[in-house]
Amino acid sequence: xxxxxxxxxxxxxxxxxxxxxxxxxxxxxxxxxxxxxxxxxxxxxxxxxxxxxxxxxxxxxxxxxxxxxxxxxxxxxxxxxxxxxxxxxxxxxxxxxxxxxxxxxxxxxxxxxxxxxxxxxxxxxxxxxxxxxxxxxxxxxxxxxxxxxxxxxxxxxxxxxxxxxxxxxxxxxxxxxxxxxxxxxxxxxxxxxxxxxxxxxxxxxxxxxxxxxxxxxxxxxxxxxxxxxxxxxxxxxxxxxxxxxxxxxxxxxxxxxxxxxxxxxxxxxxxxxxxxxxxxxxxxxxxxx
Numbered sequence: 001x002x003x004x005x006x007x008x009x010x011x012x013x014x015x016x017x018x019x020x021x022x023x024x025x026x027x028x029x030x031x032x033x034x035x036x037x038x039x040x041x042x043x044x045x046x047x048x049x050x051x052x053x054x055x056x057x058x059x060x061x062x063x064x065x066x067x068x069x070x071x072x073x074x075x076x077x078x079x080x081x082x083x084x085x086x087x088x089x090x091x092x093x094x095x096x097x098x099x100x101x102x103x104x105x106x107x108x109x110x111x112x113x114x115x116x117x118x119x120x121x122x123x124x125x126x127x128x129x130x131x132x133x134x135x136x137x138x139x140x141x142x143x144x145x146x147x148x149x150x151x152x153x154x155x156x157x158x159x160x161x162x163x164x165x166x167x168x169x170x171x172x173x174x175x176x177x178x179x180x181x182x183x184x185x186x187x188x189x190x191x192x193x194x195x196x197x198x199x200x201x202x203x204x205x206x207x208x209x210x211x212x213x214x215x216x217x218x219x220x221x222x223x224x225x226x227x228x229x230x231x232x233x234x235x236x237x238x239x240x241x242x243x244x245x246x247x248x249x250x251x252x253x254x255x256x257x258x259x260x261x262x263x264x265x266x267x268x269x270x271x272x273x274x275x276x277x278x279x280x281x282x283x284x285x286x287x288x289x
Contacts, residue, residue: 027237042073061216061223063266069208074148076287077117083109083281086253087262097288098255102173103247104283114162114172125159135159141174141244152242177232177243196225198252203240214254218269250280
């Protein structure tokens, strides 16, 4: 009984400390971490395990693909009519790397955000139940690929805004995390924003370097996941001035060509085990070609 009381008191102290923690040093923990860095052909793969309580008072596992502006690597979108793993979508296109893309209907397999690939419309912004004209919260950022180089745009509130764009490759997701170097205010009334989940994001540095980031989640002692505000902070600390949130949760996956575990380098959570085997079949992906 005495031991149980001590453990309960320690847990209470820890929870109080975490609720009052000053996150000002977390930026240093990210920027000064001794990242595992693999130099690949035209890009870098960086990974780091933050131990329990060390980042945002939690354990986190981050994986980042960094594509320098002078790299010959380019981005592309992939989609299938049936739900397919990120690794398979990447392998079909002979991609060097990939992450999961935008949101989709898990029952029917179709994108629920606007998607256009090589000039062909594939998905549209599904309407909100209460308003068929305005777009949903996760449809408020748009990724454009011009000759394989990403640009981010903020659409207006009309969910058909993308129809007027002439770009050949468009993917809408959201929300926008960073714009012109400043954090974009996030809603605080959505668990999608405030709870920790696996996350996937794309960011752009001022020099044009592209970052693809995945944060594992749903494993409290190894990788708890991030709120959108925490994801926003990390993208800023990594030097991005523009950043977009992509689909996350069980969809969060990063693939790199010719790696073990079918190329999966993070820990997808759909099998509820902290390993590399838990890919969720998805509707679309962002490829590094």
